[in-house]
Amino acid sequence: MADRRLQVFHAVAKQLSFTRAADALFMTQPAVTFQIKQLEEQYSTRLFERRHGSIALTPAGELVLEYAEKILALSDEMDIRIGEMTGEMRGPLLVGASTTIAEFMLPRVLGEFNALYPQVRARLIVANSESIENRVAEHTLDVGLIEAPAKVSGLNSQICCEDELEVICVPDYPLAEFAVLRPADLADYEFISREPGSGTREITDAYFRNHGIAPESLKTQMELGSPEALKGVVSTGLGFAIVSRAVAAKEKQLGELLSIPLDPPLKRSLYLVHPQERFQSRLLVTFIDFARRKLKERAV
Template identity: 40%
Template structure:
């Protein structure tokens, strides 16, 4: 494991801020300052110039950064080669997932992976795409599974699986027996929607607009920040909704809601795997990446 002070130093460099580093590491700002001070006292030099609340590396700081990057690489190589030598896959794997994936896909995937590799300690963190990307960038997570756009230049992105939005209704609704309905029928019933700013809402509003149906025509009666709350409201005849097929799958299979496709438009979005380009992968990380891309993972989700 990297020395705690070095890990804090790398995060401060990455965030260019003591306060942002403290937030990323779940530490207080004084604790971060103490770790940097410990390094500066040990090497008898200043690592950062602090001018008008802005920080920059000194020449000593740049030298420490160079060696710290090499230490990180060597630590990852050691862990990987040691596990290859012993023939085991173990260690801690930190996975982040955005909300829909974290609630409806990740538990199945992590459960199946844990059965294959019981010595891997798995930790799942669920948040919005921006939060997950930030923690991948600061190397606080090993792998992220996200549904929103990713912009970080140090982030590697790979396609994982396609999501498809569908309409859901109660089983008593006039549309319950239909396989698909026209987008121009959507304004006939109250719509229960995710909140403004939701990724799901943005996908269907953009898609409807491109297909010639102004989103303002939707009869939005309620807004919820939880897809589970939306499904409960729909099941109780309070309105219809548009959600991910993965979120609708279980309740539809149990006969508690009905789901159908939309005509005139295909509301699709990619779910992506993300990881830091410069963070070396442990055998556990490599194993999970390989598992996510396998037919086995897809079969588990389609069950």
């Protein structure tokens, strides 16, 4: 196992915050500060410049970060390879997912995976696609499931399944009388949108642009950070939203919301992302294959 001080230093260097690093490591901030102080005393140099309300790496800190990433990666690889020699799938699995996937698609997949491999300790981090992609690139997540191809260099994107998005509204909203909706049909109605950085927001903006409608010209009433928040506002009758078919399945069955397909259909690929040039454990490879298979089955 790698030196704990290096693990703490790596977290602080990546977050550039003692407080956020402490939260990520489940430590107190004084404990994090003590570990960094010990490391600085060992090398007789400062690793961070303390500024008003912020910190930055010194040149020595940049060098230590470069080696810390190599040492921690090798330590993880050693632990995994030794574990694999026993023939048992075990260890931590850090999975990140965008909110739509995390709330409506992934829980069952993780539950079934855990039933097959009970010694695996999966941890799910939920954020929008942009945040998940960045955390995978920083190696603070093993794998991410997002709603658009990765934009950050050094990441490998694999399509895991297809998803279709539809308009949702309450049964007495004016759009409810339509059997299908074209992009131009939506321009005069109140739109409840996802927030910038969301994969859903990115694909809906592109859809409107491709059909001659500038997203900024829509009557956007709110920008919200989760599918549940979208449904909550739409259920008040304030406007319509565009979401994955999986998002409103329960509300449609109960008659609380209607879903209306778009014409032409709005479909997207969902992606598994992981670092390109990094050792992949048998656990990670197994999970990626399992998740792709299960998500494809549920999309049919």
